[in-house]
Amino acid sequence: MIQRSCITSKTNSFFLFGPRGAGKTTFLHENFEATETLWIDLLHVDTFDQIVLDLNRFEALVNSPENAMKRVVVDEVQKIPRILDVVHGQIQKTKRQFILTGSSARKLKQAGTNLLAGRAWIYHLYPFTTFELGDSFDLKKVLERGSLPDAILAANDLAAREYLNAYSGTYLQKEIQQEQWVRNLAPFRKFLAVAAQMNGKIINKSLIAKEVGIDDVTVANYFEILEDTLIGITLPSHHKSVRKAQKQAPKFYFIDPGIKRALERTTSVELLPQTSAWGEAFEHWVILDVIKNASYARYDWGFSYLRTKDDVEIDLIIDRPGATQLQIEIKSKTRVSESDAKALETLGKDTDSKAERWILSNDTLEQKFGSTRALHWKKGLTELFSK
DSSP, rough: OOSSSSSOOSSSEEEEOOOOOOOOOHHHHSSOGGGGEEEETTTTTHHHHHHHHHHHHHHHHHSSSTTTEEEEEEEEEOOOOOOHHHHHHHHHHHHHOEEEEEEEEEHHTTTTOOOOGGGGGGEEOHHHHHHHHGGGHHHHHHHHHOOOHHHTTTTSSSHHHEEEHHHHHHHHIIIIIITTTTTTTHHHHHHHHHHHHHHBBOOHHHHHHHHHOOOOHHHHHHHHHHHHTTTEEEEEEOOOOOOSSSEEEEEEEESOOOHHHHHHOOOTTTTTTTTOOOOHHEEEHHHHHHHHHHTTTTTOOOOEEBTTTOOOOOEEEEOOOOSOOEEEEOOOSSSGGGGGHHHHHHHHHHOTTOEEEEEEOOOOOOEEETTTEEEHHHHHHHHOOOO
């Protein structure tokens, strides 16, 4: 069993959000005694049909004599947002613990749901992190398969590819088509492939719109759908002005490298070190791992990137309340040199002269270039999250 880094409350009600397949239900079964818990799965057709037609059945079920003393887990709560009104009343009245999972926040947002007005905490569960995989971590494998449990733990590469390809199809059918968030699925499907190819790059809505055959507003809506369904995240441009003009549009990253490869149909293509595809996948993984671990540690950090119009770039800037800013350049190479610190030593100082500066790479030799530390990426992650 892989020990997850997410630590949830044992008594307070909470939401557990995460992309489908991240292991939310498995995580809850491992952490909450089955005999003390009422499990309600809204993906189960009969359960959904009964409750959606009559919310009183939900309230009668949770208050029945055999369940009245149990905590209540509702899987995929976004399927029936109105349940939250009942849950809100139950928490106020009975002080029981309700655990609500979701693989999409879109319907909750559209319904104007207040997420129980702060009476339920919010946690996120992601595909596995480096720390969670521990001794079984294999860099090449996670860059190729990603780290959704059913992909990274698959018996072989073929099984992992089949799962990821089915995942991308299921996502299209169940999350988008069923909910009717887009009127025409064909351009959205094409958009997904283009978005996957542009993963980690600055969003150019006009370019994407032209390639897909839609307008800029639709492109923006499509990216919003990906964020709302927890399939991807945006990394904003750093907001503080610097002496050199900078690009302002955000970058977009899929929440897992395997999902990205499935959507661009490259799961059968081997990733090889010292190639641009390897470098992009490595940067993708490191940024995701930092963000996921910061979420698990409950750090209130802000993340951004910085690139000037001359294409001088800092890959990741972390604003840490109560601590100095951390500027990170990510290199997949096994030997870094002083030239790799150039952006940090020039642009970084213009941004925040007191910031810490790191190069994270596959080079095991720790070095110092001016004010910039160069260290192996795993050691950097350990330093960030072992405090």
